Amino acid sequence: MSAIASRRALPRIDRGVWLPLLAVVTALAIGALLVAATGVALPDAAAAFADGAWGSGYAIGASINRALAIGLVGLGFIVAQRANLTNVGGEGQIALGGIAATAMSLYGGASHLAGPLAFVMPMLAATLAGAAWGAIAGAMKVRFGTNEVISTLLLSFIGIWVLYGCVQSEALLRQPMTTSATLPESLEIPEATHLPRLWGEADVPLHVGLPLALLLCAVVAVVINRTVFGTMLRAVGANPDAARRAGMPIGGCIVLAMAIAGAFGGLAGALMLQGEQWTLKARFSSGYGFDGLVVGLLARGSVKGVIASALLFGFLRSGGINMELVANVPSAIVVVIQGLIIVTLAAAALWIERGAVR
Amino acid sequence: MDTHALELLAVFVGSTLRLATPMLFAASGELVSERAGVLNLSVEGMMLLGAFAGAMGSLYSGSPLVGVLAAVLAVIPLALLQAFLSNTLRANQIVSGIGLNLVVLGATTVLYRQWLGSRSRVQIPGIDRWAPPGLSDIPVFGAVFVQSALLYVGLAVLVIAAWVLRATAVGLAVHAAGAEPRALDQSGGSVQRVRYGAVLFCGVMSALGGAFISLGDIHTFTENMTAGTGYLALVAVIFGNWRMGRTVFACLFFGAATALQFQLPAMGLNVPNALLIMLPYLMALLAVGGVMGRQTPPAYLTLAYRR
Numbered sequence: 021m022s023a024i025a026s027r028r029a030l031p032r033i034d035r036g037v038w039l040p041l042l043a044v045v046t047a048l049a050i051g052a053l054l055v056a057a058t059g060v061a062l063p064d065a066a067a068a069f070a071d072g073a074w075g076s077g078y079a080i081g082a083s084i085n086r087a088l089a090i091g092l093v094g095l096g097f098i099v100a101q102r103a104n105l106t107n108v109g110g111e112g113q114i115a116l117g118g119i120a121a122t123a124m125s126l127y128g129g130a131s132h133l134a135g136p137l138a139f140v141m142p143m144l145a146a147t148l149a150g151a152a153w154g155a156i157a158g159a160m161k162v163r164f165g166t167n168e169v170i171s172t173l174l175l176s177f178i179g180i181w182v183l184y185g186c187v188q189s190e191a192l193l194r195q196p197m198t199t200s201a202t203l204p205e206s207l208e209i210p211e212a213t214h215l216p217r218l219w220g221e222a223d224v225p226l227h228v229g230l231p232l233a234l235l236l237c238a239v240v241a242v243v244i245n246r247t248v249f250g251t252m253l254r255a256v257g258a259n260p261d262a263a264r265r266a267g268m269p270i271g272g273c274i275v276l277a278m279a280i281a282g283a284f285g286g287l288a289g290a291l292m293l294q295g296e297q298w299t300l301k302a303r304f305s306s307g308y309g310f311d312g313l314v315v316g317l318l319a320r321g322s323v324k325g326v327i328a329s330a331l332l333f334g335f336l337r338s339g340g341i342n343m344e345l346v347a348n349v350p351s352a353i354v355v356v357i358q359g360l361i362i363v364t365l366a367a368a369a370l371w372i373e374r375g376a377v378r
Numbered sequence: 379m380d381t382h383a384l385e386l387l388a389v390f391v392g393s394t395l396r397l398a399t400p401m402l403f404a405a406s407g408e409l410v411s412e413r414a415g416v417l418n419l420s421v422e423g424m425m426l427l428g429a430f431a432g433a434m435g436s437l438y439s440g441s442p443l444v445g446v447l448a449a450v451l452a453v454i455p456l457a458l459l460q461a462f463l464s465n466t467l468r469a470n471q472i473v474s475g476i477g478l479n480l481v482v483l484g485a486t487t488v489l490y491r492q493w494l495g496s497r498s499r500v501q502i503p504g505i506d507r508w509a510p511p512g513l514s515d516i517p518v519f520g521a522v523f524v525q526s527a528l529l530y531v532g533l534a535v536l537v538i539a540a541w542v543l544r545a546t547a548v549g550l551a552v553h554a555a556g557a558e559p560r561a562l563d564q565s566g567g568s569v570q571r572v573r574y575g576a577v578l579f580c581g582v583m584s585a586l587g588g589a590f591i592s593l594g595d596i597h598t599f600t601e602n603m604t605a606g607t608g609y610l611a612l613v614a615v616i617f618g619n620w621r622m623g624r625t626v627f628a629c630l631f632f633g634a635a636t637a638l639q640f641q642l643p644a645m646g647l648n649v650p651n652a653l654l655i656m657l658p659y660l661m662a663l664l665a666v667g668g669v670m671g672r673q674t675p676p677a678y679l680t681l682a683y684r685r
Contacts, residue, residue: 057492058488058492106472108472160667164666164668164673166666166667166668166673167666167675169417169472169680170666171663171666171667174613174616174659174662175663177606177613177656178656178663181652181655181656181659182652182656184652185650185651185652185653188650188651188652189650310476313473314473314477317470317473350487350488350491352483352485352487352488352491352601353488354484355480355481355483355484355487356480356484356485356488357484359477359478359479359480359481359482359483359484360481361477362473362474362477363463363474363477363478363481366463366469366470366474366477367463367467367474368467370468
């Protein structure tokens with residue numbers, strides 16, 4: 021009864037829009053209750069959150085940069101999703117991208133290249149490394165029938181520990197040990213390989229990654245909706261046998277789709293390293309790959325959806341970090357909020373799909 | 379071999395067993411859940427919640443047994459929620475698992491700071507060590523058997539679970555729920571009920587595994603103290619090709635790899651830490667790649683059943 025009533029009360033509003041919004045608002049409200057439970061005055065916490073998320077040019081820039089990395093992984097996710105493939109490996113692909121970008125910047129001679137090549141080459145290296153990492157899962161699926169969810173999850177863990185090993189070992193990427201207190205991280209990458217800021221020296225950390233990501237959003241939207249390749253991906257995903265009989269290169273499509281998903285992860289790693297962090301640390305990604313996975317799922321195959329949910333997660337993360345720093349609210353509360361949003365949307369996914377079909 | 383080397387070996391075997399136990403608990407639960415068709419990624423969150431609730435229960439009651447009970451009771455609602463999400467609502471099992479893990483990680487971190495705060499280093503009453511009579515008298519290797527009593531309880535449950543899976547109607551129903559749910563349905567069984575039960579069992583075993591870490595091993599709670607043990611348990615099931623014997627072997631192997639991280643430096647050997655930590659995942663990847671024979675995951679793993 022109530023379902024019918026609500027359907028009448030809300031005519032022509034896509035569930036795919038208002039339900040996620042409702043989930044976000046509810047999760048934020050629960051988060052507010054948790055903040056109150058920790059004994060921090062709610063206005064203080066909210067002010068700190070707003071300040072950290074969008075309170076200054078710097079804050080907005082930092083939030084958007086977080087959204088860039090998360091969103092790129094999400095973009096790659098929806099490409100693979102077209103072929104009915106689930107890429108759970110964003111975290112490892114980011115790690116591999118970070119390693120490749122660092123190696124290229126520090127030891128690959130990128131900084132001596134002319135002009136934009138200095139920062140483009142490390143990005144390319146990262147993209148290729150991520151693509152290779154993703155392609156492994158694709159090849160395993162084609163060759164051995166391995167479920168890509170399992171292989172990308174495992175490759176993710178492996179990638180994380182490869183990164184850890186790289187910054188622990190001087191023979192690899194660790195900075196030279198001068199004292200026993202030398203941190204297990206890489207040297208800072210040369211200035212020439214940093215991503216150029218959009219506004220010169222202004223205190224807004226936005227860099228060329230932003231226009232690049234927007235361009236890639238447009239490219240992905242066109243490729244998956246309006247090209248032969250996009251149609252092939254959908255055919256391979258929907259009915260591999262029919263696609264094979266139609267003469268489509270199924271194996272190639274699967275490997276390529278996973279490689280593209282991985283490439284976006286690798287590029288996200290390059291943006292994080294060359295855009296803001298500049299040194300490679302073991303925990304340099306801290307869950308962006310998993311955020312990207314969730315963003316990709318929330319988007320339900322739409323590029324607009326990726327952009328919206330990536331921005332949400334980017335701003336949430338920034339606000340949460342500032343809340344811990346300024347208002348002494350455990351940023352773990354943001355983790356709870358994120359988790360609640362994910363669980364709620366996962367729970368409602370079926371219902372949203374039904375609404376979309378109708 | 380001289381006595382010193384033997385003693386080192388005994389320490390190694392003992393710590394392998396100790397480190398493998400939480401994985402063994404969780405992996406046997408996860409195995410049942412996956413066999414029934416539910417990939418329960420929240421096994422990590424279930425362990426963490428078990429570790430937390432176990433520690434709190436023991437701290438406030440003074441009795442580690444109450445702690446173990448608290449761990450199980452705390453995880454049951456979480457397991458029911460996971461079962462509801464992945465069976466009744468047919469939510470994506472991986473996404474809902476990731477979400478629940480985040481909720482548990484965040485919530486236990488916040489609650490831990492609220493409840494313990496500055497007393498964070500407090501020692502929590504743990505479970506006594508015990509050895510089966512006679513075994514601890516064995517020269518040198520006797521110490522291997524002196525383990526937290528929970529270990530032996532867990533081993534007993536594991537053996538029973540293996541027997542139920544292999545030789546009873548319940549076990550058959552679990553296999554059918556994951557391999558051929560329609561057949562189970564048509565023969566009068568309830569896929570939903572079996573899958574709910576399997577996830578619940580996984581929750582209880584994960585809770586015991588978590589409680590083993592906080593009460594049986596470390597005697598305190600720290601933020602994110604399971605640190606991926608649940609994921610390793612899941613990997614052990616994959617490496618174990620969804621079979622109990624091989625899964626147990628995988629857990630012991632992963633436990634040994636973890637123990638080596640601490641032992642090799644002590645023996646003056648310099649093997650990169652990252653390599654040892656990575657080893658279980660690498661082995662599992664090779665296994666799913668078919669290097670160790672054909673992998674046969676349950677046909678309907680991660681697929682919700684709809685009548």
